[in-house]
Amino acid sequence: MNERRGPSGSTLSSLPCFIVDRMKKRLLWSTIAALSLMACVRVVEVDLPEEKPKVVVVGHFTSEEPLRVYLSLSQPLNATTLPPTLSDGDVTLAANGIFLNRLELKPVPDGRLFWHSRDALRTGVRYTITARFPGFETVQASDTIPVGVSRVSMKVKTDSIRILEDTSGLHVMRVPISIRVDDLPTANRYFAFGLQHELRKNESPPANTSEFRMSGFLANGRTLALTYGTPEGIYMLNENYWNDARKTLDIEVVIPYRPAEERPVRLLLEWRTLSEAYYRYHLSLATQGSPLSDPNALFNNVQGGYGNFSGFARLRLSANLPE
Amino acid sequence: MSFTPAATYGQTALQQRLVSAQCQQCDVRSIIQDIAVRYDINLSYHPNFFAECPRVTVNFKEEPLKQVLERLTSCARVRVEWAENQVIIRALRQYTLSGRVLNAETGEWLIGATVRVSTGSSESTVTNEYGFFSLRLYEGRHRLMAYYVGYRPQSLTAEVQGDLSVVFRLEPDATLPEVIVQDIAAAAASSTGYLSSGVRFSTNEMRRTPMLGSEADPMRYAALQPGVLTGVDGLGGLHVRGGNADQNLFLLDDVPVYNPSHALGLLSIFPSASINRAQLWKGDFPARYGGRAASVLDIRLRDGNPYAFGGEASAGLFAGSVMVEGPLFRKLAQSTERQAEGEKGKNSFLISARRTYLNPWLNLLNNRYQGAFFLSGDNVHYRFYDVTMKVNFKPSERDHLHLSLYWGGDLFKNQLNQTFSSSAGLLNDQYALGAEWGNNIAALRWNRTFKSGIFVKNILRYSRFYYQSQQDLLSELFSFTSGKRKLVANYAQRYQTLIEDVSAQTDWEFRPFNELEIHAGGTYAFHTFKPGALSVNFLLPGQSPLLADSLTKALFNRERVPADEFSLYADAAWAMWKGGRLEAGLHISSFEIRNRTFRLLQPRLRLSQRVLAYGQAWAGYHRMGQFLHQVGTFNLNFPFELWVPTTPRALPEEAWQVSAGIGWAPTGWTLRIEGYHKYLSRVLAFVSSTTALLNAGAEDASGWEDRIIAGTGWAKGLELTVEGNLSHTNLSLSYTLSQSMRQFPDLNGGLAFPFRFDRPHVFNFSVRQRLTSWLDISALWVYASGNPITLAGVKFRHQTHEETASPREVFVYGSINSFRLPSYHRLDVSCHLRFEGRKFQHEILVGAYNAYNRANPFFMYLDGSASPETGRLTATQYILLPFLPELRYTFRF
Numbered sequence A: 001m002n003e004r005r006g007p008s009g010s011t012l013s014s015l016p017c018f019i020v021d022r023m024k025k026r027l028l029w030s031t032i033a034a035l036s037l038m039a040c041v042r043v044v045e046v047d048l049p050e051e052k053p054k055v056v057v058v059g060h061f062t063s064e065e066p067l068r069v070y071l072s073l074s075q076p077l078n079a080t081t082l083p084p085t086l087s088d089g090d091v092t093l094a095a096n097g098i099f100l101n102r103l104e105l106k107p108v109p110d111g112r113l114f115w116h117s118r119d120a121l122r123t124g125v126r127y128t129i130t131a132r133f134p135g136f137e138t139v140q141a142s143d144t145i146p147v148g149v150s151r152v153s154m155k156v157k158t159d160s161i162r163i164l165e166d167t168s169g170l171h172v173m174r175v176p177i178s179i180r181v182d183d184l185p186t187a188n189r190y191f192a193f194g195l196q197h198e199l200r201k202n203e204s205p206p207a208n209t210s211e212f213r214m215s216g217f218l219a220n221g222r223t224l225a226l227t228y229g230t231p232e233g234i235y236m237l238n239e240n241y242w243n244d245a246r247k248t249l250d251i252e253v254v255i256p257y258r259p260a261e262e263r264p265v266r267l268l269l270e271w272r273t274l275s276e277a278y279y280r281y282h283l284s285l286a287t288q289g290s291p292l293s294d295p296n297a298l299f300n301n302v303q304g305g306y307g308n309f310s311g312f313a314r315l316r317l318s319a320n321l322p323e
Numbered sequence B: 001m002s003f004t005p006a007a008t009y010g011q012t013a014l015q016q017r018l019v020s021a022q023c024q025q026c027d028v029r030s031i032i033q034d035i036a037v038r039y040d041i042n043l044s045y046h047p048n049f050f051a052e053c054p055r056v057t058v059n060f061k062e063e064p065l066k067q068v069l070e071r072l073t074s075c076a077r078v079r080v081e082w083a084e085n086q087v088i089i090r091a092l093r094q095y096t097l098s099g100r101v102l103n104a105e106t107g108e109w110l111i112g113a114t115v116r117v118s119t120g121s122s123e124s125t126v127t128n129e130y131g132f133f134s135l136r137l138y139e140g141r142h143r144l145m146a147y148y149v150g151y152r153p154q155s156l157t158a159e160v161q162g163d164l165s166v167v168f169r170l171e172p173d174a175t176l177p178e179v180i181v182q183d184i185a186a187a188a189a190s191s192t193g194y195l196s197s198g199v200r201f202s203t204n205e206m207r208r209t210p211m212l213g214s215e216a217d218p219m220r221y222a223a224l225q226p227g228v229l230t231g232v233d234g235l236g237g238l239h240v241r242g243g244n245a246d247q248n249l250f251l252l253d254d255v256p257v258y259n260p261s262h263a264l265g266l267l268s269i270f271p272s273a274s275i276n277r278a279q280l281w282k283g284d285f286p287a288r289y290g291g292r293a294a295s296v297l298d299i300r301l302r303d304g305n306p307y308a309f310g311g312e313a314s315a316g317l318f319a320g321s322v323m324v325e326g327p328l329f330r331k332l333a334q335s336t337e338r339q340a341e342g343e344k345g346k347n348s349f350l351i352s353a354r355r356t357y358l359n360p361w362l363n364l365l366n367n368r369y370q371g372a373f374f375l376s377g378d379n380v381h382y383r384f385y386d387v388t389m390k391v392n393f394k395p396s397e398r399d400h401l402h403l404s405l406y407w408g409g410d411l412f413k414n415q416l417n418q419t420f421s422s423s424a425g426l427l428n429d430q431y432a433l434g435a436e437w438g439n440n441i442a443a444l445r446w447n448r449t450f451k452s453g454i455f456v457k458n459i460l461r462y463s464r465f466y467y468q469s470q471q472d473l474l475s476e477l478f479s480f481t482s483g484k485r486k487l488v489a490n491y492a493q494r495y496q497t498l499i500e501d502v503s504a505q506t507d508w509e510f511r512p513f514n515e516l517e518i519h520a521g522g523t524y525a526f527h528t529f530k531p532g533a534l535s536v537n538f539l540l541p542g543q544s545p546l547l548a549d550s551l552t553k554a555l556f557n558r559e560r561v562p563a564d565e566f567s568l569y570a571d572a573a574w575a576m577w578k579g580g581r582l583e584a585g586l587h588i589s590s591f592e593i594r595n596r597t598f599r600l601l602q603p604r605l606r607l608s609q610r611v612l613a614y615g616q617a618w619a620g621y622h623r624m625g626q627f628l629h630q631v632g633t634f635n636l637n638f639p640f641e642l643w644v645p646t647t648p649r650a651l652p653e654e655a656w657q658v659s660a661g662i663g664w665a666p667t668g669w670t671l672r673i674e675g676y677h678k679y680l681s682r683v684l685a686f687v688s689s690t691t692a693l694l695n696a697g698a699e700d701a702s703g704w705e706d707r708i709i710a711g712t713g714w715a716k717g718l719e720l721t722v723e724g725n726l727s728h729t730n731l732s733l734s735y736t737l738s739q740s741m742r743q744f745p746d747l748n749g750g751l752a753f754p755f756r757f758d759r760p761h762v763f764n765f766s767v768r769q770r771l772t773s774w775l776d777i778s779a780l781w782v783y784a785s786g787n788p789i790t791l792a793g794v795k796f797r798h799q800t801h802e803e804t805a806s807p808r809e810v811f812v813y814g815s816i817n818s819f820r821l822p823s824y825h826r827l828d829v830s831c832h833l834r835f836e837g838r839k840f841q842h843e844i845l846v847g848a849y850n851a852y853n854r855a856n857p858f859f860m861y862l863d864g865s866a867s868p869e870t871g872r873l874t875a876t877q878y879i880l881l882p883f884l885p886e887l888r889y890t891f892r893f
Helices: A014-035 A221-225 A276-286 B028-038 B065-073 B184-189 B203-207 B218-222 B335-341 B359-368 B545-555
Strands: A040-045 A055-061 A066-073 A090-095 A098-102 A104-107 A113-120 A126-132 A139-144 A152-156 A162-165 A171-181 A191-201 A210-214 A216-218 A227-229 A235-237 A248-257 A262-274 A306-320 B018-026 B056-064 B078-083 B086-091 B094-103 B114-117 B124-126 B132-138 B140-147 B154-160 B164-170 B199-202 B228-230 B238-240 B248-252 B255-257 B275-281 B295-301 B310-316 B319-327 B348-356 B379-396 B399-422 B425-449 B455-479 B485-513 B516-539 B561-577 B580-593 B596-611 B615-626 B628-631 B642-645 B653-664 B669-686 B708-725 B729-743 B761-772 B775-784 B792-798 B808-813 B824-836 B841-849 B857-861 B874-879 B884-892
Touching: A055 A126, A055 A139, A055 B792, A066 A090, A066 A126, A066 B792, A098 A113, A152 A262, A152 A306, A171 A262, A191 A248, A210 A262, A221 A227, A221 A248, A227 A276, A235 A276, A248 A262, A262 A276, A276 A306, A276 B808, A306 B792, B018 B028, B018 B065, B028 B056, B028 B065, B056 B065, B065 B078, B065 B086, B094 B140, B094 B154, B114 B132, B124 B132, B132 B140, B132 B154, B132 B485, B140 B164, B154 B164, B199 B203, B199 B218, B203 B218, B203 B275, B218 B275, B218 B295, B228 B729, B238 B295, B255 B425, B255 B455, B359 B379, B485 B642, B516 B642, B561 B642, B628 B669
Parallel strands: A055 A306, A139 A306, B094 B164, B248 B295
Antiparallel strands: A040 B874, A055 A066, A066 A113, A090 A098, A090 A126, A104 A113, A126 A139, A152 A171, A162 A171, A171 A248, A191 A210, A191 A235, A191 A262, A216 A248, A227 A235, A262 A306, B018 B056, B078 B086, B094 B132, B114 B124, B114 B140, B140 B154, B199 B275, B228 B238, B248 B255, B275 B295, B310 B319, B310 B884, B319 B348, B348 B379, B379 B399, B399 B425, B425 B455, B455 B485, B485 B516, B516 B561, B561 B580, B580 B596, B596 B615, B615 B653, B628 B642, B653 B669, B669 B708, B708 B729, B729 B761, B761 B775, B775 B824, B792 B808, B824 B841, B841 B884, B857 B874
């Protein structure tokens, strides 16, 4: 239960976090068992109320892009195969209650199949998706792309950049940055951020070939505790992060690279303003990681089915890194 | 009305003058006045003296005046003084008779003993937690009786001509029935019964109830009371009438204890050999108690025997203990001297120590449950220990100094060497985990009894709870291809948290008159919180220490939060009308932290009325609150969960409770039914983060204020208790029907859900049979509905089109705590054998915990696997305590 994938925890670089996760479960149970002196385990068969498969809608959408949504079926917990991709149904999108598009099942560049809208979506419009598949209950979900914050700045503290080196030749550039949100709203402070860095390949002759990689980061304990990894590779901030009239997020971006082959040249920040449905859904997912902590009920805004259909606004910033 | 003048004037003294008077249904004052006029007697008195005297019919024929006046004035609180040719009738003066009730053998004071005036009036009272009592009595000779369950009553005659102090020494009587947990009859008989709503239990009662490890444990005993819930086998702390585990105030000799249990809640830290009495209030506690919102478990340590050296040594299967007590600074006193000397100079000490020897058992389990928790190569070591010391010094008859010390803790170590095979080679992990936690407690108390009967208690207190752990991992890969060993990871974490209090308290107890007893006092506490400091160290192969240092600096939480807490309280128990009593109090407290002040106003009210011959009915309203909160990943009252203060973002927890009940206590039986409704207007929960780091179960507390969420809760229930104390048999049956809910805007979609420790039905039945003077058998059967649990019903795949996204399985948790674990039940049995030699006493206890080996799961874990045979979903149940044999030998001298 509670298999956790994705980048959560990768804030502390990938290998140690794998170790942390392994240690977490192993040592957690070991501690509780041993301290409880006599614990033992027994595997039993359980009868949970059986439920017919329901249509699952998963889609996060933003402005100036068409909707791409994943439609599948829910499965019993002991299912070992991937859920089937739903293809022979009628999926429509309405804008502010008026029919907009009939969605088409098409592959995205990496070959995975998603239902696409023809039109790009817009901020402030309430979109409603309705999916009808024979044999299953019709599902419907609605959400809006929120108006995103616009006065966001990223300051790289170039004086404090450090480069650490290990004996295998791997360098780690540690880049302290400060992200400031000047137009922080008084309520609904639902934000997430993603970090990438651009590595320029050392080529001769120079060809300006670059590779973009996701960046990890370090932060103080409070920031780490109020940050949740998401399957989208971005980090969501708990709304309480902004208590105390705080307007900045201070982190230290960790960029590993091999100087013989590449060098970091640019840091890219994606700042997302999330709808409440987006935020609540991922917040409820964040409590599914610990075996003994009470998981929260899954936030579900899909009527008749499961999943999450939610919008977000996106702002992209970049900063050059010193040579 | 007619009078016959038949006076004879002679030389006899005035007292012997013969007078006559006849009257039917006359006022006493008129008769006296008439005699004075007719016989020309100079008689002075105040008419109001006889205001409460009923009309009387008299027929005196030439009887001595003294005899006549004594009979006429017997209805009033007056005395007759004789002077030459003059009679003066004066009002009786009231004086305070105070004292203590002690165990004659050990000198231990008896808490809750009844002291009754058996002549003249029917005044009575019960002793407080120091065996102290006081009564307001009119001058004159009074016969007093002191009673205590399991002791022979003692009477004494006191000539009250001023404030007076007496001491009762009751002889224990093993032939009497001993278990009366709720002495309703005594409380009803007492005009201002001090012990109103609390449930008292003694060490003897606890010792005779089968318990885990054959330890007489006040926390496990408290968990058998109706309305008190706990997790499986005690794991998860006590939950009183729907309250959280951190809402219980555990007091050891007046000092708050932050972690009252060893082994994550399986056993309490309170060593039975040192305990005098324990008392549990389930929310309806008097105003002198404060600081917690659900209950009070007030545990009193014994003082030690001031008359003779003694002690006991006890060894069970898992733990052993020793206790030594005796007089201090003086030679052994002879019993005859005791009476003559009074209590002055009776100094005593008591030292007890306990520790476990669990390693053989852990090794056994390690072999048996290989693959479950303890893997091949595990080296597990666990122990707990506690040491208790108490010194008593009586510099004067009215002053008493006590020094109480406790220190104890738990120590856990686990070293694991684990090897995995992979295509790259053999991966060898060396884990090392260590955790240590414990309490340090000290109290210096000065009790003074003023001549007026005022009892004053002044205490300086210190309480500290700490938890610290460390874990290390050294991971190496032995490559198949190169044959070389390569360092994969070297990882270390350190964690610590603590709460420390220094406090002072003064408590004044006095009775302006017998019908009214007042407590008033105040407390100041200086708290220091260190909510959780984590340091982390990663050292990858060849990694610069710079990185590790920096990371350690980034994650080390050096937060240390001071806070001041003040409280003032007053409570009164007033017998306002016949058979009725009003208990009312107010507790005012304030909490200062970071230049912010929070205040709580907590009124407490309880009315009780004697009904029928042996019955009592009561109803109450109590409001409680607290400034301290324990929060953690599990919310299971584990030691690594953090004690944190109230702050602007973690406001004080508050609760109110209304309760009403009726009790009936005919000879040998007690029946009690009580209903309650409790509302928790602010209850807190901690939102865990999967990104936050864990160390031996403890979660980094950084940002704790912003991870606390507030909600509400409510609980209602009906509690039934039946107890029988027959000649050789003690029966106890309790049943609780209850519901406990929580509601948080941020959880469960804002909908209410059952509290994690909600058990609708709880049934406890215990029986003890005395077969011979040296042999008892006991049995305890416990049944409870299963704890609610949150399980996922189905799952789905979360997948989005973004390039950086990776799919994940999402488990659909429909509603929090919507499933229930199987019902909990178990049978414990024990057999006590006692042998008494000339100098020594021996006791052997043989028994079994969970005698029919019921597999009671404390947690169920669904990992999505299915039975290969049936294809049905399987769950892993974690079972805590299977059948456990119990054997304990105790040796007393």
